[in-house]
Amino acid sequence: MTLLLLTTIWACACNLEIWPAFLFPPPIAVTQTLISGFNDTSLPIAVTASLKRLLVGYLTALILGSLLGIALAKSRLLEESIGFLILSLQTVPSIVWLPLAILWFGLSDTAVIFVVIIGALWTMVITVKSAVQNVPPLLLRAARTLGYRSWRLFFQVVLPASLPELITGLRLSWAFAWRSLMAGELLGSGTGLGQVLMIGRNLGDMSLVLSVMIIISLLGALIDLLFFRRLEIGVLQKRGLTTQTQ
Amino acid sequence: MSLLFQSISKNFPTVGGNPVTAIKAIDLSVVKSEFTVLLGPSGCGKSTLLHLAAGLDVPCTGQILFNGQPCHMPGPDRAIVFQEAALFPWLTVLENIMFAILGVSKTVKRSRACEYLEKVHLTNFANAYPHQLSGGMKQRVSIARALATESEVLLMDEPFAALDEQTRLELHEELLRIWEDTGKTILFVTHNIRESLRLADRIILLSARPAQIIREIRLDLPRPRPVASIHYVELEEEILTHLKREIFKGGHDHPYTYAVSETPVDPAPADNDLGLRL
Numbered sequence: 369m370t371l372l373l374l375t376t377i378w379a380c381a382c383n384l385e386i387w388p389a390f391l392f393p394p395p396i397a398v399t400q401t402l403i404s405g406f407n408d409t410s411l412p413i414a415v416t417a418s419l420k421r422l423l424v425g426y427l428t429a430l431i432l433g434s435l436l437g438i439a440l441a442k443s444r445l446l447e448e449s450i451g452f453l454i455l456s457l458q459t460v461p462s463i464v465w466l467p468l469a470i471l472w473f474g475l476s477d478t479a480v481i482f483v484v485i486i487g488a489l490w491t492m493v494i495t496v497k498s499a500v501q502n503v504p505p506l507l508l509r510a511a512r513t514l515g516y517r518s519w520r521l522f523f524q525v526v527l528p529a530s531l532p533e534l535i536t537g538l539r540l541s542w543a544f545a546w547r548s549l550m551a552g553e554l555l556g557s558g559t560g561l562g563q564v565l566m567i568g569r570n571l572g573d574m575s576l577v578l579s580v581m582i583i584i585s586l587l588g589a590l591i592d593l594l595f596f597r598r599l600e601i602g603v604l605q606k607r608g609l610t611t612q613t614q
Numbered sequence: 615m616s617l618l619f620q621s622i623s624k625n626f627p628t629v630g631g632n633p634v635t636a637i638k639a640i641d642l643s644v645v646k647s648e649f650t651v652l653l654g655p656s657g658c659g660k661s662t663l664l665h666l667a668a669g670l671d672v673p674c675t676g677q678i679l680f681n682g683q684p685c686h687m688p689g690p691d692r693a694i695v696f697q698e699a700a701l702f703p704w705l706t707v708l709e710n711i712m713f714a715i716l717g718v719s720k721t722v723k724r725s726r727a728c729e730y731l732e733k734v735h736l737t738n739f740a741n742a743y744p745h746q747l748s749g750g751m752k753q754r755v756s757i758a759r760a761l762a763t764e765s766e767v768l769l770m771d772e773p774f775a776a777l778d779e780q781t782r783l784e785l786h787e788e789l790l791r792i793w794e795d796t797g798k799t800i801l802f803v804t805h806n807i808r809e810s811l812r813l814a815d816r817i818i819l820l821s822a823r824p825a826q827i828i829r830e831i832r833l834d835l836p837r838p839r840p841v842a843s844i845h846y847v848e849l850e851e852e853i854l855t856h857l858k859r860e861i862f863k864g865g866h867d868h869p870y871t872y873a874v875s876e877t878p879v880d881p882a883p884a885d886n887d888l889g890l891r892l
Contacts, residue, residue: 506696506698506700507700507702509670509688509696509700510694510696510700511713512670512688513668513669513670513688513689513690513692513693513694514690514693514713514714514716514759514763515688515689515690515716515763524713525702528702528704529702529704531704603704606703606704606743607703607704607743607745608703608743608744608745608746609745
C-alpha cells in the first residue's frame with residue numbers, strides 16, 4: 369500500500385518535469401532497467417558479489433568484535449588502556465580507512481572487506497562489552513551459589529542474559545557493515561552493487577542508479593525483517609519483554 | 615553444629631573515606647536442623663551476614679565455618695533464596711530448577727526437578743516462563759531451586775518481604791512443612807517480628823548498625839502458632855522494646871523501618887499499641 373502510494377508520488381513528480389527524464393526517470397523506466405538487469409544476469413551477479421563480501425566482512429567483525437568486547441568487559445586494565453581508543457575509532461567513518469586499505473591490500477576485494485570489517489567492528493565491540501557488563505548481578509550471584517563458575521557461568525548465564533542487547537549489537541553492526549560495503553565498492557573495484565551504481569553514474573544512466581538504490585534498500589529491509597526482527601521478537605517474547613507478536 | 619560464625623566483622627569503604635562498620639564481632643552457631651531467624655532493623659547488616667555465610671563476600675575479621683570448612687566461596691552446599699526471585703528469564707520454571715542439579719543426566723535432572731516442583735505445588739507451571747508467574751509463585755520456584763541443590767542448609771534473605779500478606783502466610787506454611795519434611799538447617803533473615811515469631815526455633819535479635827547480637831530468644835512452642843494470642847503479643851512487645859532502644863541509640867533516620875504488623879503500615883506514633891493488625 370505504502371509502496372503504491374510512493375510510486376504514484378514518484379510518477380507524479382516525474383510528470384512535473386522539474387528535471388529532464390534522463391536525470392529523474394519515471395518508475396516504468398526503472399522497472400524496465402531492473403527487469404533487463406536481471407535477465408542479462410548483470411544485477412544478480414553484482415548482488416551476489418556484494419553479499420559475499422558483506423558476509424565475509426560481517427562475520428569476521430562479529431567474531432573479532434565479540435572476543436574483543438568480552439575481553440574489554442572482563443579486564444579492567446584493557447578497558448582503561450584501549451577503551452577510549454575504541455570509542456574514538458568508532459566515530460571515524462569506516463570509508464576513511466579505504467586509502468590505507470588500498471595501499472595495504474591493493475585495489476582488491478580484500479580492501480573492501482577490510483573496510484566492511486572496520487565499519488562493523490567497533491559497534492560490535494562496544495555493544496558486546498556493555499551487554500556483558502549489564503548482566504544483572506543478582507543472576508550472577510544466584511548462579512555462583514548454585515556452583516557455576518568460569519566458562520560454565522559464562523556460557524550458561526552471561527551469554528543468554530546478554531542476548532537481547534547482543535541482538536541489538538548484531539543489527540547495528542549489520543547496518544554499519546552495509547553502509548561501509550557500499551562506500552567501499554563505490555570507490556573500490558570489482559563487481560558488486562557499488563560498482564554498478566558507479567557505472568550508472570558514469571554513463572549518465574539514472575534509471576540504473578535508481579534500480580541499484582532500490583535493490584540496496586529492499587535487501588537491507590528484507591534481511592532486517594526476516595532475520596534480525598524475528599530473532600529479536602523471539603528472544604524478547606520468551607522473557608516477557610515485549611507484547612508484539614511475530 | 616552446622617554453621618559457625620566466629621567473631622565476624624565487616625567494614626564497607628565509603629566515598630568519604632571512613633569505612634562503615636556493618637557487622638561487629640558476631641559469634642553465632644547455627645544448630646543443625648534448627649530454624650534460626652536473624653531479626654533486626656532494616657539496614658543493620660543482617661543480609662550482609664547471610665551473604666558472608668553464602669560465600670558471596672568475605673568477612674574482614676573472623677571466619678565462618680560450615681561443617682568445619684571455611685566458607686570462602688559460594689557453593690551449592692549452602693543454597694540461598696534472595697529477596698527477589700533470582701530466576702533466569704530465558705529458562706522455563708522446570709529448567710530453572712534443573713539448573714541447580716549438577717552432574718547427572720538430563721532425564722534424572724528432569725525427574726528430580728519435577729519432584730521439587732511438586733513440593734511447592736507448581737507442577738502445572740513447569741513449562742511457564744518466569745515473567746508469566748506472580749511474585750509468590752516466583753519465590754516458590756526459587757525455594758524449589760534451592761531445595762534442588764540438596765544442600766544441608768538453606769539461607770533465606772528476606773524471601774517474603776516483597777509479597778502480600780496472604781501469599782506470605784501461605785508460604786510460611788509451605789516453608790514450615792518443607793522444613794519439617796526435609797530436616798534442613800534454615801537461617802532466615804527478616805525485619806518482620808511477626809514472621810520471626812511464626813517461624814523460628816530461635817530468634818537472634820540484632821542491633822542497629824553495626825550489627826551485634828543483643829538477645830537470643832528460644833521458642834520451643836508447637837506450630838502452627840497462634841501469633842495473635844496474648845503470649846505472642848507480649849513477646850512481640852518485648853522484642854519491639856529491644857529494637858526501639860537499639861534504633862534510637864543508633865540514631866537511625868527512620869525509626870519505623872521494621873515491620874510491626876504483617877503489612878507495611880503507615881508510620882504509627884511511637885507510643886502506639888504496636889499497630890497490630892490481624
